[in-house]
Amino acid sequence: xxxxxxxxxxxxxxxxxxxxxxxxxxxxxxxxxxxxxxxxxxxxxxxxxxxxxxxxxxxxxxxxxxxxxxxxxxxxxxxxxxxxxxxxxxxxxxxxxxxxxxxxxxxxxxxxxxxxxxxxxxxxxxxxxxxxxxxxxxxxxxxxxxxxxxxxxxxxxxxxxxxxxxxxxxxxxxx
Numbered sequence: 001x002x003x004x005x006x007x008x009x010x011x012x013x014x015x016x017x018x019x020x021x022x023x024x025x026x027x028x029x030x031x032x033x034x035x036x037x038x039x040x041x042x043x044x045x046x047x048x049x050x051x052x053x054x055x056x057x058x059x060x061x062x063x064x065x066x067x068x069x070x071x072x073x074x075x076x077x078x079x080x081x082x083x084x085x086x087x088x089x090x091x092x093x094x095x096x097x098x099x100x101x102x103x104x105x106x107x108x109x110x111x112x113x114x115x116x117x118x119x120x121x122x123x124x125x126x127x128x129x130x131x132x133x134x135x136x137x138x139x140x141x142x143x144x145x146x147x148x149x150x151x152x153x154x155x156x157x158x159x160x161x162x163x164x165x166x167x168x169x170x171x172x173x174x175x
Contacts, residue, residue: 005129024062024122026069035122036149041070043147044081047117053080055114059121059138059150060128061085063093064102071097086110088127107134115143121150131156 025031026040033039040056047054058067064085074081075097083100085092090104103110107128119138128134131152139148154166 024066026066032066032120032122035151036120038149040118040120041073043118045079048079048081054117055082056084056118056120057112057116057141058085059107059119059134061087061102063091064095065093067100067102068093068095068097071095071100074099084112084116112141115146116141117143117146119146119148
């Protein structure tokens with residue numbers, strides 16, 4: 001099986017797929033809460049109660065619709081929260097909250113300028129060439145008690161020789 005290069009993958013029309021994350025909501029049937037089995041704002045409100053502020057990074061945020069919803073709710077509640085979204089396509093939903101920052105960038109080499117209490121990536125790791133590299137880098141962007149949560153289809157992982165790695169990684173994750 002021939003793998004696409006990062007440049008080929010990022011130039012592919014599939015990265016701008018409107019049916020996946022592009023229009024995902026914060027909550028509900030197409031929401032982050034359902035996909036991740038945790039509500040980002042509830043998690044972050046707990047962090048605010050403990051530390052006085054919180055930060056959330058969403059990788060492959062699509063239009064950032066869920067982030068806009070979260071920023072609006074944080075604005076109303078006056079929640080000291082910073083929300084950062086990164087997406088390759090940069091087709092962002094309009095927003096005006098000072099709590100929300102979005103970057104149009106490749107996650108292959110993007111680096112944040114801060115640490116995060118929550119990092120999410122909903123159904124998009126399959127668009128990333130080196131998934132494990134991104135996960136390792138993202139884990140290094142967490143605060144001491146931060147949480148990294150996302151969807152990873154182990155069937156997308158291959159060993160260097162091209163063999164499937166799902167069983168090996170599943171065993172390691174369980175361990």
